[in-house]
Amino acid sequence: MTTTAITNIASLVTNDPSLCADSPLGPIQDAAVVIEGDRVVWTGESSKAPATDNAVDAGGRAMIPGFVDSHSHLVFAGDRTEEFNARMSGRAYSAGGIRTTVAATRAATDEQLAANVARYLAEALRQGTTTFETKSGYGLTVEDEARALRIAARHTEEVTYLGAHIVSPDYADDPAGYVDLVTGPMLDACAPYARWIDVFCEKGAFDGDQARAILTAGMAKGLHPRVHANQLGHGPGVQLAVELGAASADHCTHLTDADVDALAQGSTVATLLPGAEFSTRATWPDARRILDAGATVALSTDCNPGSSFTSSMPFCIALAVRDMGMTPDEALWSATAGGAAALRRTDVGRIAPGARADLVLLDAPSHVHLAYRPGVPLVHAVWRRGERVS
Ligand code: NIG
Numbered sequence: 093m094t095t096t097a098i099t100n101i102a103s104l105v106t107n108d109p110s111l112c113a114d115s116p117l118g119p120i121q122d123a124a125v126v127i128e129g130d131r132v133v134w135t136g137e138s139s140k141a142p143a144t145d146n147a148v149d150a151g152g153r154a155m156i157p158g159f160v161d162s163h164s165h166l167v168f169a170g171d172r173t174e175e176f177n178a179r180m181s182g183r184a185y186s187a188g189g190i191r192t193t194v195a196a197t198r199a200a201t202d203e204q205l206a207a208n209v210a211r212y213l214a215e216a217l218r219q220g221t222t223t224f225e226t227k228s229g230y231g232l233t234v235e236d237e238a239r240a241l242r243i244a245a246r247h248t249e250e251v252t253y254l255g256a257h258i259v260s261p262d263y264a265d266d267p268a269g270y271v272d273l274v275t276g277p278m279l280d281a282c283a284p285y286a287r288w289i290d291v292f293c294e295k296g297a298f299d300g301d302q303a304r305a306i307l308t309a310g311m312a313k314g315l316h317p318r319v320h321a322n323q324l325g326h327g328p329g330v331q332l333a334v335e336l337g338a339a340s341a342d343h344c345t346h347l348t349d350a351d352v353d354a355l356a357q358g359s360t361v362a363t364l365l366p367g368a369e370f371s372t373r374a375t376w377p378d379a380r381r382i383l384d385a386g387a388t389v390a391l392s393t394d395c396n397p398g399s400s401f402t403s404s405m406p407f408c409i410a411l412a413v414r415d416m417g418m419t420p421d422e423a424l425w426s427a428t429a430g431g432a433a434a435l436r437r438t439d440v441g442r443i444a445p446g447a448r449a450d451l452v453l454l455d456a457p458s459h460v461h462l463a464y465r466p467g468v469p470l471v472h473a474v475w476r477r478g479e480r481v482s
């Protein structure tokens with residue numbers, strides 16, 4: 093198989109903590125990376141790079157692992173420009189807006205939905221995202237949820253069944269009946285396409301008992317749990333996620349001390365989604381408090397047409413650094429290795445021998461520029477599975 097060396101990297105973020113006692117980013121200065129097929133086979137100082145078939149000069153730029161966006165909702169149609177406009181004039185965000193997207197998504201053809209997913213994925217890839225998770229949740233019928241997951245599964249192995257996004261408008265007078273559908277025929281139709289099951293555990297969506305019933309039904313079918321938790325207010329979501337051993341509790345905006353302790357004691361990653369707080373003008377999640385307690389933090393986009401219509405991980409990094417108390421190093425780790433942890437993956441989110449060759453070259457000498465130069469398109473080149481894609 094052909095080997096390629098990328099040399100003259102000013103600073104390489106490996107996320108290999110064994111390389112540097114001071115930083116989990118395991119940085120190497122004046123570095124090179126050798127890839128073979130879809131894998132990294134060597135990292136180290138440029139001067140010590142082994143002979144290879146091909147060489148690429150990185151031009152003194154910084155290289156980071158491809159971003160791992162562990163939370164998005166890409167299977168939808170339409171947008172919610174009017175709702176955003178109203179919000180920016182003072183109206184509050186509510187989960188009720190989801191119904192607008194459900195109507196548009198149901199009315200769309202398979203081809204329209206697939207084209208939308210492809211479009212937002214291409215957008216994310218150009219901004220350095222090489223692994224992403226995505227969910228159903230804008231269909232809310234057996235057929236519409238299953239088709240969303242079928243379309244998502246063509247693009248990623250990280251597919252999440254979110255039939256429990258809100259109670260379907262068709263069951264407005266019978267929420268218990270909707271939970272029966274989500275845990276019964278809808279689960280049967282969706283489980284073959286999904287790895288994960290998720291529930292929006294929040295006032296106005298599903299309460300703690302309903303969320304537990306939904307997640308445990310999915311687990312009995314072999315799906316792994318993750319939870320939309322504590323986004324709009326305090327609630328049982330985070331502690332339920334930890335209790336069930338969920339890979340991730342997502343949002344974590346409103347946390348009690350007991351919630352933070354639970355995250356610190358358990359194996360559930362706290363996935364923070366600053367695009368949602370930005371776009372809903374809500375209180376920022378306190379990343380500093382969660383990190384200082386010893387919990388693992390991931391950063392993701394939550395890309396969806398309602399609460400966070402961004403596919404940009406660099407934008408989320410900039411927000412997390414500016415407004416959530418994270419250092420640039422912590423934010424980059426959370427957007428790469430943290431996202432991998434939230435998906436229980438070890439093959440992505442790092443640049444080390446054996447890892448997938450998902451690499452991002454920045455038009456900057458250091459990853460710190462992602463937060464220092466917000467809004468500037470700093471992604472110079474992207475390799476996914478060893479192939480240069482952008
Ligand atoms: O993660 N919180 C629930 N779901 C999405 C928002 C969905 C929407 O408003 O369309 C979220 O923010």
Ligand code: FE
Nearest residue numbers: 163165320394
């Ligand atoms: Fe979400």
